[in-house]
Structure formats: C-alpha cells, structure tokens
Amino acid sequence: MKLTILGCHSALPKLGHNVSAQILEIQNEIFLIDCGEGTQLLLRRNKIKFSRIKNIFISHLHGDHYFGLVGLISTFSLLNRTNDLNIYGPLGIKDLILNQLKAGNSWTNFKLNFNELKDTNPLTIFKSEFIEVSTIPLNHRIYTNGFIFKEINLPKRINQHAAKLKKINIAYYNKLKQGYDVFNELNEKILNSEVTFDSRPTKSYAYCSDTQYDESIIEQLKNCSVLYHESTFLDKHIKLAKSTKHSTAKQAAMIAKKASVELLILGHYSSRYNSYQDFLNEAKLIFNNVILSEDNKIINI
Amino acid sequence: MKLTILGCHSALPKLGHNVSAQILEIQNEIFLIDCGEGTQLLLRRNKIKFSRIKNIFISHLHGDHYFGLVGLISTFSLLNRTNDLNIYGPLGIKDLILNQLKAGNSWTNFKLNFNELKDTNPLTIFKSEFIEVSTIPLNHRIYTNGFIFKEINLPKRINQHAAKLKKINIAYYNKLKQGYDVFNELNEKILNSEVTFDSRPTKSYAYCSDTQYDESIIEQLKNCSVLYHESTFLDKHIKLAKSTKHSTAKQAAMIAKKASVELLILGHYSSRYNSYQDFLNEAKLIFNNVILSEDNKIINI
Numbered sequence: 001m002k003l004t005i006l007g008c009h010s011a012l013p014k015l016g017h018n019v020s021a022q023i024l025e026i027q028n029e030i031f032l033i034d035c036g037e038g039t040q041l042l043l044r045r046n047k048i049k050f051s052r053i054k055n056i057f058i059s060h061l062h063g064d065h066y067f068g069l070v071g072l073i074s075t076f077s078l079l080n081r082t083n084d085l086n087i088y089g090p091l092g093i094k095d096l097i098l099n100q101l102k103a104g105n106s107w108t109n110f111k112l113n114f115n116e117l118k119d120t121n122p123l124t125i126f127k128s129e130f131i132e133v134s135t136i137p138l139n140h141r142i143y144t145n146g147f148i149f150k151e152i153n154l155p156k157r158i159n160q161h162a163a164k165l166k167k168i169n170i171a172y173y174n175k176l177k178q179g180y181d182v183f184n185e186l187n188e189k190i191l192n193s194e195v196t197f198d199s200r201p202t203k204s205y206a207y208c209s210d211t212q213y214d215e216s217i218i219e220q221l222k223n224c225s226v227l228y229h230e231s232t233f234l235d236k237h238i239k240l241a242k243s244t245k246h247s248t249a250k251q252a253a254m255i256a257k258k259a260s261v262e263l264l265i266l267g268h269y270s271s272r273y274n275s276y277q278d279f280l281n282e283a284k285l286i287f288n289n290v291i292l293s294e295d296n297k298i299i300n301i
Numbered sequence: 302m303k304l305t306i307l308g309c310h311s312a313l314p315k316l317g318h319n320v321s322a323q324i325l326e327i328q329n330e331i332f333l334i335d336c337g338e339g340t341q342l343l344l345r346r347n348k349i350k351f352s353r354i355k356n357i358f359i360s361h362l363h364g365d366h367y368f369g370l371v372g373l374i375s376t377f378s379l380l381n382r383t384n385d386l387n388i389y390g391p392l393g394i395k396d397l398i399l400n401q402l403k404a405g406n407s408w409t410n411f412k413l414n415f416n417e418l419k420d421t422n423p424l425t426i427f428k429s430e431f432i433e434v435s436t437i438p439l440n441h442r443i444y445t446n447g448f449i450f451k452e453i454n455l456p457k458r459i460n461q462h463a464a465k466l467k468k469i470n471i472a473y474y475n476k477l478k479q480g481y482d483v484f485n486e487l488n489e490k491i492l493n494s495e496v497t498f499d500s501r502p503t504k505s506y507a508y509c510s511d512t513q514y515d516e517s518i519i520e521q522l523k524n525c526s527v528l529y530h531e532s533t534f535l536d537k538h539i540k541l542a543k544s545t546k547h548s549t550a551k552q553a554a555m556i557a558k559k560a561s562v563e564l565l566i567l568g569h570y571s572s573r574y575n576s577y578q579d580f581l582n583e584a585k586l587i588f589n590n591v592i593l594s595e596d597n598k599i600i601n602i
Contacts, residue, residue: 014345037369037372038338041315044315061401061405062405062407063371063372063375064375066339067371067372070364074364075313092404093404095400100362100368104363105390105442122306142405143406
C-alpha cells in the first residue's frame with residue numbers, strides 16, 4: 001500500500017502549499033482522493049499515469065477538495081482517454097461538472113459515471129476483486145464523507161512443505177490460494193486447510209477530511225492500518241476548530257487512540273501556521289505512532 | 302503600461318506550462334484577463350496584490366481560460382475581501398460560478414458583479430476616468446471575445462515656458478492639464494491652447510485569444526500599441542488550426558501587419574511544440590516587431 005500526498009493544506013492555495021489531493025495505490029489499483037485546484041499538475045510532478053486513474057473520491061464540495069476535478073476531466077478528454085472514469089462524490093457534483101463541460105461545448109469521449117452520495121450512514125460504494133471502499137459520514141459545515149479503503153479476498157498462503165508432502169501439483173497452487181480444496185497427483189482430495197496458512201492480515205486506509213471531533217466514526221476506524229485525520233488547527237485554536245467544524249491535532253490523536261489504528265497521519269493544516277512540528281508534538285502526547293503529511297510525500301505502508 | 306503574462310499555453314496544463322492569464326497594469330489600474338486553473342498561485346508568484354484586482358475579463362468558457370476563477374473568488378472570500386469584484390464574461394458564467402459557491406455554502410462577503418456578454422458586435426463594457434475597455438468579437442468554436450484596453454482622457458502637457466510668460470499660477474496647472482482655460486495672476490483669461498501641448502499619444506492593448514484567422518477584427522485593432530494574438534499552431538499545422546478554429550503564427554502576423562499595430566505578442570502555444578523559436582521566425586517573415594510571450598514574463602510598454 002502506497003500513499004502519495006499530493007497536497008495537504010487547507011483552503012488557501014499558496015506557493016508551495018497545495019490543497020487536498022491524495023493517491024492511494026493498493027492491490028495494483030490507484031484511487032484519487034479529493035482533487036483541489038492544481039491536482040493535475042501534482043499528478044504530473046509525481047509521475048502518476050493519468051490512464052491509471054479510474055476512480056475518484058470527492059469528500060465534499062468545498063473548493064479546496066474538488067476545484068481541480070473539472071480541469072482534470074477536461075485534460076483526460078484532450079488526451080483522448082477512452083477508459084471509463086468513475087466519480088464518487090456528494091449529490092450535486094454531477095451537475096457542477098457537466099454544466100462546465102457543456103458551457104465549453106467540450107463533452108468527454110469516454111464514459112463519465114457519477115455516483116452521487118447523500119446517505120448519512122456508512123455505505124459500501126466500491127467493490128472490486130481485492131478492494132472495498134465505504135463512506136465514513138463526517139461532521140462538517142456541509143455534507144461530507146470520509147472514505148475507508150480495505151483489502152478483501154487476500155490469497156491464502158501456501159504451506160510449501162505440506163503441499164509437497166501431499167504431492168499437490170504446482171498448477172493447483174492458485175486454486176489453493178483462492179481457498180479451494182484440490183486433488184493431488186494420486187487423485188486424492190486434499191482439504192485446503194491441510195496445506196495453506198491464513199492470508200496475511202488485511203490492510204486498510206481511512207481518509208477523514210474535513211470533520212469536527214466526532215467519536216461516532218471510531219467504530220468504523222477500529223484497528224485500521226492507517227488513518228489520515230484532518231488537523232486544521234492546534235489545540236490553542238480549539239475555538240476556531242469548533243466554529244469552523246474542523247479538528248485539532250490533539251483531537252485527531254484522540255480518535256486514533258480510541259480506534260486503535262496502527263498509524264495516524266495529520267494534515268489539512270490551516271495557512272495560519274508556518275511550521276507543523278507543533279502538530280506532531282501535540283498529537284504525540286496522546287498517540288505515539290503519528291506522522292505529518294507533506295506535499296509530494298510518499299508513504300509506504 | 303505593464304503586461305504580466307502569467308500563463309501563455311493552451312489547453313493542457315503541465316509542469317512549467319501555465320494556461321491563459323494576464324495582468325495588465327495601465328493608468329494605475331490592474332485588469333486580470335482570463336483566469337486558467339492555477340492563476341491564483343501565479344498571481345502570488347508575481348506578487349500581484351489580490352486587493353488591487355477589481356475587474357476580471359474572461360474571453361470564453363473553455364477551461365484553460367476560466368477554471369481558475371472560482372478558486373480565486375473563493376480565496377478572495379477567505380481573505381475577507383470587502384471590495385466589489387466585477388467579472389466580464391460570456392453569458393452563463395454567473396451561474397457556473399455561483400452554483401459552485403452555493404454547493405460549498407460559501408457565499409462571498411463582498412459584492413460580486415457579473416457582466417454577462419452575448420453581443421456579437423463590439424461593445425464598450427468598462428469605462429473609468431482614464432481607461433475604456435471594449436469587446437472584440439472573435440471567431441472560435443464557442444462564443445468568444447477579445448478585449449481592447451484604451452487610454453482615454455490623457456492630460457494635456459503644460460508648455461512650461463509659455464505658461465510662465467503668461468504668468469499662470471502653478472495652482473492652475475491641473476485645470477490646464479484637464480483642458481480648461483484659466484485666469485492668470487493679472488486676472489486675464491488665457492486660452493488653454495496658448496499654454497499647453499497635446500497629450501501624449503494614447504496607448505492601447507488588444508487581447509485576442511482564442512480565434513481563427515479573421516480579418517473582420519482588423520478595423521478595431523488599427524494602430525493599436527500592442528496586440529496579443531493567439532498563435533496556437535505553426536503554419537505547417539494550418540489544417541489543425543482551421544479544424545480547431547485557432548490561428549498560426551503567420552496568421553497572427555498578418556493581422557498585426559494589416560492592422561499596423563506597433564508590437565505583436567504571440568502566445569497560446571499548443572502543447573505539441575517544445576520550443577517556440579519557430580513561431581517567432583515564422584511571424585517575423587510577415588511582421589517584424591514581434592515577441593514571444595512566456596509564463597511569468599513582464600513586458601513594459
């Protein structure tokens with residue numbers, strides 16, 4: 001699992017400060033999460049192949065999370081993309097995007113599927129062979145979802161020693177990985193459990209931006225591998241966090257601790273701060289395994 | 302008159318290639334002309350004070366000319382702008398922008414005036430004490446205007462020698478500059494023409510992007526000081542220019558020559574070209590006083 005932070009700052013784009021956008025690579029699929037203004041340039045800078053992006057998840061309709069989407073779609077079109085593009089975002093996003101394309105008389109030559117969200121309960125919105133994505137309803141000024149990406153159907157691991165003893169032809173190993181019983185070279189039926197180990201533990205990534213402190217999300221985050229939780233403010237500005245429905249670094253850490261996640265990533269910093277070391281220090285008092293997101297930072301998990 | 306080219310490339314934003322946006326400074330006013338994605342960052346890079354931008358002119362509703370507008374307006378709002386902002390652009394631009402602000406529940410705390418254009422004849426759309434702006438209807442795939450910015454009401458120049466001989470008190474010089482007759486220290490009426498020279502020649506700047514070759518604009522461009530005329534292609538790609546309703550460098554030069562402008566600036570280069578020297582060479586065969594626009598280039602006129 002590889003996470004590329006394209007931008008991790010809130011609201012005000014400024015030189016060297018990119019707004020929200022991330023690329024999650026998992027099980028050979030890549031997902032674009034949020035798409036602030038300028039995201040297409042950041043994808044270029046990070047050498048992400050446009051054609052690999054097939055699914056885009058937009059948390060909410062504040063500009064710093066989606067103003068780059070229409071430009072990215074237009075660019076895909078100019079590059080003669082043919083692959084379908086699936087967009088998951090709040091109800092209304094379809095009209096906002098299509099009306100802009102329509103005004104430019106610039107329809108896409110690929111299929112653009114919008115999956116508009118309005119539920120306020122968690123919902124599984126994407127499922128492929130090895131990945132499942134669900135919404136995490138968040139508590140912000142407008143309708144907002146986080147997203148949790150989970151590995152599913154991980155292959156079982158072959159117990160090489162046992163499989164050889166049982167004289168299973170190597171051609172059947174894939175069947176074993178998928179959990180099937182097989183016949184060996186003596187035409188005896190071998191139970192899957194006799195020659196395999198459990199699959200490795202599944203990994204999961206939860207993206208929670210933007211939200212005020214809200215313990216109702218903890219259940220969904222339980223034991224997740226990596227949690228990105230917004231920390232727009234430091235605790236000394238908790239009043240601002242409350243009035244704008246954002247979180248502090250301390251609150252992000254409290255969520256991480258209560259959910260027993262493995263790693264917490266902070267981000268969505270307010271432009272009032274020039275350095276982020278205090279965010280790290282503040283969070284570490286509560287939850288030790290925490291790192292700061294930075295623009296163009298790759299995090300291998 | 303000072304022109305800052307923020308971006309001069311067409312359609313496909315890529316690293317180091319910004320899309321259309323320019324700042325024209327003239328008579329202490331500044332005008333933003335087109336506003337492609339990322340313009341707000343380029344304004345920062347070029348140290349243009351946001352609060353000085355009061356009038357924005359959008360040529361047409363292709364993304365590379367206005368996708369940065371909604372982000373810029375949002376940023377103005379976050380920065381607690383109070384000054385009115387006037388936007389001149391094609392019919393439809395108001396809804397496109399306001400619907401995005403509405404979706405984010407993020408109304409501006411300043412007055413946002415839209416002047417939506419639909420005329421296909423030249424129209425004076427802005428007039429202040431010293432500047433007048435008119436549309437230049439262009440011929441592109443969708444409704445498009447160029448804009449011509451002209452100095453007006455330039456002050457007369459005092460004939461210092463004659464004014465002293467006529468014993469005019471220096472306190473009256475401003476009246477003279479404005480063209481009035483005045484009374485001298487002996488209470489004699491002095492005709493303005495006796496003690497002034499004509500004002501210096503007015504300067505004008507014409508912005509023509511995007512358009513196919515169209516001689517109908519020449520009359521409006523006659524003798525203008527500086528013409529920015531798009532040159533998306535080289536002459537060897539004239540078929541592409543025709544099918545996409547763009548111009549070649551040669552065609553831009555032909556317009557400049559026929560309109561007898563003083564200086565031609567080329568731009569809006571297609572991303573198929575890696576170097577632009579050929580654009581200059583091609584244009585110079587027709588019209589000598591030509592320069593290339595470059596991102597973040599300042600042209601003092």
